[in-house]
Amino acid sequence: MSEINWSENEKKAADEIFKRAYEREINSLIEEVRQKAIDTAEIDDLWRLHDFLSARRHEIDGKYDYRYSVLIFVFARLLKEGWLSLDELKALEPNKLAKINALARM
Amino acid sequence: MSEINWSENEKKAADEIFKRAYEREINSLIEEVRQKAIDTAEIDDLWRLHDFLSARRHEIDGKYDYRYSVLIFVFARLLKEGWLSLDELKALEPNKLAKINALARM
Numbered sequence: 001m002s003e004i005n006w007s008e009n010e011k012k013a014a015d016e017i018f019k020r021a022y023e024r025e026i027n028s029l030i031e032e033v034r035q036k037a038i039d040t041a042e043i044d045d046l047w048r049l050h051d052f053l054s055a056r057r058h059e060i061d062g063k064y065d066y067r068y069s070v071l072i073f074v075f076a077r078l079l080k081e082g083w084l085s086l087d088e089l090k091a092l093e094p095n096k097l098a099k100i101n102a103l104a105r106m
Numbered sequence: 107m108s109e110i111n112w113s114e115n116e117k118k119a120a121d122e123i124f125k126r127a128y129e130r131e132i133n134s135l136i137e138e139v140r141q142k143a144i145d146t147a148e149i150d151d152l153w154r155l156h157d158f159l160s161a162r163r164h165e166i167d168g169k170y171d172y173r174y175s176v177l178i179f180v181f182a183r184l185l186k187e188g189w190l191s192l193d194e195l196k197a198l199e200p201n202k203l204a205k206i207n208a209l210a211r212m
Contacts, residue, residue: 026148026152030147030149030151030152033143034146036143040140041136042136043132043136046136046159047163050160053152053155053159054156054160057156
């Protein structure tokens with residue numbers, strides 16, 4: 001159950017790591033949407049942009065779940081997707097880090 | 107019931123007028139979305155853009171209804187909203203034109 005026990009220092013670090021990944025993904029998404037909007041030439045492109053935003057919003061709303069009971073899985077996914085590096089997770093307990101790393105490789 | 111009787115010539119003209127209004131509104135919308143995307147600085151702006159697109163898509167899907175039984179109302183709305191000019195509707199029967207104009211002023 002070590003993955004649901006977080007020391008105060010770990011909580012602080014986890015909060016920062018989480019926010020950093022979120023900001024990165026959001027900034028990347030904003031850039032992508034800007035580019036898609038610039039490339040929009042006709043109505044089908046516009047509705048595709050709308051569909052894209054619907055899907056990404058749904059995905060991001062579900063993904064960034066800051067509950068300590070699931071944070072190990074959230075960080076593993078963010079690591080796998082490249083929004084976090086292993087190095088940035090080193091403020092966490094070695095046990096958690098190993099689990100996150102193992103899950104990210106699955 | 108004159109508003110549901112359309113001569114072949116009127117049908118042809120109505121089709122062109124309809125398409126012209128649609129194209130105008132869509133081009134204006136694309137321009138507006140581009141500008142909103144450029145102005146997007148944070149996540150809330152992005153989700154506002156998404157909400158905006160959802161609402162506009164729904165509105166446009168409902169508005170551009172090419173059934174002869176409702177076309178008088180569609181043209182009246184497009185006239186009122188400025189996507190058509192009265193001048194462009196002059197290919198239609200005077201009776202229809204008068205109705206469209208009256209509805210647009212309501």
